[in-house]
Amino acid sequence: MLFNSFEFLIFLPLVFIGYWFVFKKNLKLQNAFILLASYVFYGWWDWRFLALIIASSALDYWCGLRLSGPNISKDRQVASNDTSIVDYRSSILKPFQGKNLYLTLSIAFNLGLLGFFKYFNFFIESATDFIQLLGFQAHASTLNLILPVGISFYTFQTMSYTIDVYRGKMEATKDPIAFFSFVAFFPQLVAGPIERASNLLPQFLKRREFEYQQGSDGMKLILWGLFKKMVIADNCSLVVNPIFENYQTASGLELIMGAILFSFQIYGDFSGYSDIAIGTAKLFGFDLMTNFRTPYFSRDIAEFWRRWHISLSTWFRDYVYIPLGGSRVTKTKAIRNIFIVFLVSGFWHGANWTFIIWGGIHAAMFIPISLIGKNRAHLHEGDHVIPSGKELFQMAYTFILVCVAWVFFRADTVGEAWGYFNGLFNNSYTDGFRFSTFVLSITLVIILLSLEWIMKGDQVLKFKNPFLRYSSYLGIVGLILFYGVFFNPQDFIYFQF
Numbered sequence: 249m250l251f252n253s254f255e256f257l258i259f260l261p262l263v264f265i266g267y268w269f270v271f272k273k274n275l276k277l278q279n280a281f282i283l284l285a286s287y288v289f290y291g292w293w294d295w296r297f298l299a300l301i302i303a304s305s306a307l308d309y310w311c312g313l314r315l316s317g318p319n320i321s322k323d324r325q326v327a328s329n330d331t332s333i334v335d336y337r338s339s340i341l342k343p344f345q346g347k348n349l350y351l352t353l354s355i356a357f358n359l360g361l362l363g364f365f366k367y368f369n370f371f372i373e374s375a376t377d378f379i380q381l382l383g384f385q386a387h388a389s390t391l392n393l394i395l396p397v398g399i400s401f402y403t404f405q406t407m408s409y410t411i412d413v414y415r416g417k418m419e420a421t422k423d424p425i426a427f428f429s430f431v432a433f434f435p436q437l438v439a440g441p442i443e444r445a446s447n448l449l450p451q452f453l454k455r456r457e458f459e460y461q462q463g464s465d466g467m468k469l470i471l472w473g474l475f476k477k478m479v480i481a482d483n484c485s486l487v488v489n490p491i492f493e494n495y496q497t498a499s500g501l502e503l504i505m506g507a508i509l510f511s512f513q514i515y516g517d518f519s520g521y522s523d524i525a526i527g528t529a530k531l532f533g534f535d536l537m538t539n540f541r542t543p544y545f546s547r548d549i550a551e552f553w554r555r556w557h558i559s560l561s562t563w564f565r566d567y568v569y570i571p572l573g574g575s576r577v578t579k580t581k582a583i584r585n586i587f588i589v590f591l592v593s594g595f596w597h598g599a600n601w602t603f604i605i606w607g608g609i610h611a612a613m614f615i616p617i618s619l620i621g622k623n624r625a626h627l628h629e630g631d632h633v634i635p636s637g638k639e640l641f642q643m644a645y646t647f648i649l650v651c652v653a654w655v656f657f658r659a660d661t662v663g664e665a666w667g668y669f670n671g672l673f674n675n676s677y678t679d680g681f682r683f684s685t686f687v688l689s690i691t692l693v694i695i696l697l698s699l700e701w702i703m704k705g706d707q708v709l710k711f712k713n714p715f716l717r718y719s720s721y722l723g724i725v726g727l728i729l730f731y732g733v734f735f736n737p738q739d740f741i742y743f744q745f
Contacts, residue, residue, distance in 0.1 A: 249292040250442035251524045253477055256309035268458055275455055279429045305337055305431045307357050308406040309424055311350040315413045354410040358403040366397055367599045377590040398438040409445035418446045426452040435528040441523050441539040441559035458532035468708040469527025475724050476520030478732035480696050483691050484513035500672045505686050507651045510658050512693045517741045542700045547642035549613040550623035564589050587611045602656045609653040
């Protein structure tokens with residue numbers, strides 16, 4: 249079910265009415281109702297995939313209970329006088345002893361689901377290509393697998409729960425309805441934010457009261473998210489898709505237009521989804537983490553990653569980068585850790601070498617800043633109304649680097665990405681109709697950037713003057729009505745991840 253669909257327009261008010269007017273007085277029934285609504289929302293695409301999310305929820309709920317109990321199976325020494333053999337066997341068996349067993353089971357099951365449905369064919373095809381590269385004949389069969397929507401998000405969300413319980417950072421919940429609701433919570437189920445159990449799960453365990461201000465902020469966020477998706481992203485797609493599909497015949501100017509507008513297409517699409525998700529959650533009394541903070545105002549690539557897809561970047565920081573040693577290791581290992589995080593982040597996005605190269609490009613851009621200790625140089629946005637010349641240069645430079653990497657992200661193959669870059673040196677003739685569409689898209693993007701600069705990191709516009717405040721929201725409504733894509737709504741890009 250799409251947020252920008254007529255089905256959701258009917259679904260949301262019905263769930264809201266049932267949640268606040270029918271089940272308000274009973275927390276367990278309220279949670280059960282939101283769980284049922286979430287399963288309806290998710291099953292709208294394909295009800296068969298409900299079995300996967302239910303299985304993942306059930307296993308991690310059980311593993312959490314086992315992890316929070318006493319260490320029921322302490323490591324046993326091997327009966328041998330050879331201590332080297334004892335140490336060797338102990339290291340081999342460690343993941344399968346005591347509480348480690350349940351953490352290993354949780355991680356293996358979730359990564360197994362993700363690996364089978366998302367990466368099985370990729371590994372088969374890559375292995376076949378490698379064998380053929382060595383000069384041998386290889387024929388391998390792939391499976392006609394359908395990628396379950398949101399699997400990359402909810403598997404990471406449930407894994408963070410079992411890891412945090414294992415680390416002793418939170419207590420395991422004994423309320424299965426609350427836990428299953430936390431995993432399947434429909435506003436952020438399909439494309440995040442990837443919530444931490446320590447933030448979202450306790451909100452299911454306490455009584456919730458409707459607050460007007462929270463509901464008002466939620467509606468404003470939904471409106472802002474729809475503007476980003478329907479006006480910015482969907483209009484940009486009208487220029488971007490034809491250019492990338494016909495990059496061989498497109499002019500250099502068109503290719504530059506395509507790269508620039510794809511940057512805003514994916515931003516409007518994904519951050520728009522996050523805004524709608526966070527706003528919808530507020531309507532039901534929940535607070536989700538911020539997932540984007542005006543990333544295209546970043547002054548270096550490190551700041552960009554503190555502002556872009558925050559829930560994923562912090563997930564990899566806490567559960568991959570820091571356990572590897574982070575930056576508190578030798579420079580060689582620090583470089584290794586950065587490369588691992590960015591390559592894994594790229595691979596998380598899809599089973600394609602283009603995503604891995606995209607991650608590698610960001611790693612290559614991030615490492616020099618990290619090595620000279622400048623990766624935390626821009627922690628604050630500043631209070632000035634107009635950016636300085638230096639800041640404008642830094643923002644433009646960072647944006648160009650990000651645009652270059654986005655070409656690999658958008659291309660279907662590595663060859664297409666290289667062909668796209670080679671085409672930048674073609675003639676400068678541009679089709680008139682496409683140029684007019686480009687002008688419209690750029691105008692809308694300028695409006696977006698202007699409003700975001702005014703917001704200064706806030707999630708919603710907060711003009712103190714009532715006239716300006718209401719005029720701005722009426723203006724956004726007008727832009728949605730005039731320029732929003734209502735018929736044949738586009739899927740959100742991150743649904744494929």
